[in-house]
Amino acid sequence: MRAPTDHLTLPFFGDAHRALGAELADWTRAQNVDETDDRSACRQWVRLLGDQGWLRFCVPRAFGGALEKLDSRALVLLRETLAFHSPLADFAFAMQGLGSGAITLAGSPQQQAHYLEAVGRGDKIAAFALSEPDAGSDVGAMAMTARVDAPDRVVLEGTKTWISNGGIADFYCVFAKTELTHGTRGITAFIVDAGTAGLDSSEHITVMAPHPLATLRFNHCRIPASAQLGPLNGGFKLAMQTLDIFRASVAGAALGMARRALAEAVAYVRMRPMFGQRLADFQLTQARLGEMAALLDGAALLTYRAAWLRDCVGTATPAQAHTYSAQAAMAKMTATENAQRVIDMALQMHGGMGVRVGTKVESLYRDIRSLRIYEGATEVQQLIIGKFVLKQDAAGARA
Numbered sequence: 001m002r003a004p005t006d007h008l009t010l011p012f013f014g015d016a017h018r019a020l021g022a023e024l025a026d027w028t029r030a031q032n033v034d035e036t037d038d039r040s041a042c043r044q045w046v047r048l049l050g051d052q053g054w055l056r057f058c059v060p061r062a063f064g065g066a067l068e069k070l071d072s073r074a075l076v077l078l079r080e081t082l083a084f085h086s087p088l089a090d091f092a093f094a095m096q097g098l099g100s101g102a103i104t105l106a107g108s109p110q111q112q113a114h115y116l117e118a119v120g121r122g123d124k125i126a127a128f129a130l131s132e133p134d135a136g137s138d139v140g141a142m143a144m145t146a147r148v149d150a151p152d153r154v155v156l157e158g159t160k161t162w163i164s165n166g167g168i169a170d171f172y173c174v175f176a177k178t179e180l181t182h183g184t185r186g187i188t189a190f191i192v193d194a195g196t197a198g199l200d201s202s203e204h205i206t207v208m209a210p211h212p213l214a215t216l217r218f219n220h221c222r223i224p225a226s227a228q229l230g231p232l233n234g235g236f237k238l239a240m241q242t243l244d245i246f247r248a249s250v251a252g253a254a255l256g257m258a259r260r261a262l263a264e265a266v267a268y269v270r271m272r273p274m275f276g277q278r279l280a281d282f283q284l285t286q287a288r289l290g291e292m293a294a295l296l297d298g299a300a301l302l303t304y305r306a307a308w309l310r311d312c313v314g315t316a317t318p319a320q321a322h323t324y325s326a327q328a329a330m331a332k333m334t335a336t337e338n339a340q341r342v343i344d345m346a347l348q349m350h351g352g353m354g355v356r357v358g359t360k361v362e363s364l365y366r367d368i369r370s371l372r373i374y375e376g377a378t379e380v381q382q383l384i385i386g387k388f389v390l391k392q393d394a395a396g397a398r399a
């Protein structure tokens with residue numbers, strides 16, 4: 001099944017986006033990866049995406065990237081189209097960007113040259129290690145520490161969990177406390193290469209859909225001081241900036257899965273015989289399809305608006321940054337929540353076939369669930385949007 005491209009005509013996109021979306025829709029349809037083992041499948045996707053040049057959209061041009069800087073609309077389109085075909089392919093693509101995003105934003109020239117070019121070629125697999133057992137939404141509660149051990153050495157102690165690409169990544173952007181009592185203002189980022197003594201990434205976590213995940217244990221893990229990424233105690237801001245770049249693209253992935261579910265539902269109801277007609281002939285079915293299409297289009301418009309805003313208006317001033325954060329939060333929340341509903345409706349239309357393991361709607365039903373939790377759960381997005389609304393209201397009252 002080929003991913004739809006009608007939305008590429010919307011004014012949010014330029015000719016380059018239209019060409020990218022169409023080429024990618026053809027390319028993804030031709031790929032066939034055995035995803036029985038998510039780890040080896042993920043490696044294979046990174047190889048394919050790297051060889052074809054798609055990973056070059058995860059890094060800036062100065063380091064082998066396709067464009068001058070990361071382009072939110074390209075990221076959204078890439079993720080949407082990949083997720084339509086394979087949520088695991090989307091995951092493999094997205095993690096190259098998210099896992100290396102902090103290096104793009106704040107890496108030293110040496111760090112950028114060493115890691116980003118390899119990420120863009122698919123020669124190194126990246127990971128982003130922020131969450132801990134007792135610090136998910138509440139990042140400031142993290143317990144992992146980084147302390148200076150010798151003039152040129154830092155020692156990491158602690159545990160990270162839910163780390164995507166854990167165990168298959170070549171390097172991890174890790175966030176740790178450098179000032180124990182300073183909350184989010186005492187966190188610093190470091191790059192830790194896989195295989196560093198004291199880093200154990202062997203504890204895999206199995207979730208309901210294919211997704212390589214692990215817990216990372218740092219036990220007296222010594223790294224050079226030059227592995228520090230960005231400013232001392234600037235790690236929280238760096239993590240949030242990295243997540244902000246990719247938040248609209250999570251919405252793009254949800255759109256891709258929802259579009260696939262709608263396409264599967266349409267194909268199914270057209271052919272399913274019922275009461276002497278086809279399932280598609282009944283008004284109840286048509287009403288449901290209409291609801292699904294509207295949920296999808298509403299989410300798509302919010303997603304493309306957020307990506308367009310970041311690309312074309314920017315986030316240079318605090319006001320622009322706040323507006324983008326709120327719009328990206330609206331996009332992520334709406335697209336992931338609506339996609340879950342659309343997929344559920346598509347599954348319902350399939351009747352028993354919808355829950356049969358191996359049908360596309362069954363796997364989509366599992367694939368979509370985590371997107372409402374990671375990179376800021378829906379409740380966290382609601383809080384971001386709510387605070388923005390109150391701030392706007394206060395600004396309006398002062399004017």
Ligand SMILES: Cc1cc2nc3c(=O)[nH]c(=O)nc-3n(C[C@H](O)[C@H](O)[C@H](O)COP(=O)(O)OP(=O)(O)OC[C@H]3O[C@@H](n4cnc5c(N)ncnc54)[C@H](O)[C@@H]3O)c2cc1C
Pocket residue numbers: 128129130131133135136137138161162163164165207211213370373374375376377378379380383
């Ligand atoms: C598949 C998957 C992949 C992941 N990949 C990564 C990764 O690569 N790197 C990484 O660092 N982390 C990753 N994570 C972790 C993810 O970011 C966290 O799961 C997420 O931040 C939520 O944290 P938590 O699981 O500890 O839940 P908690 O923070 O304990 O949240 C529990 C519930 O409380 C809600 N909540 C939060 N704040 C409030 C509030 N103020 N008021 C009321 N309710 C609230 C949440 O929305 C949620 O519903 C991944 C998670 C999953 C499931």
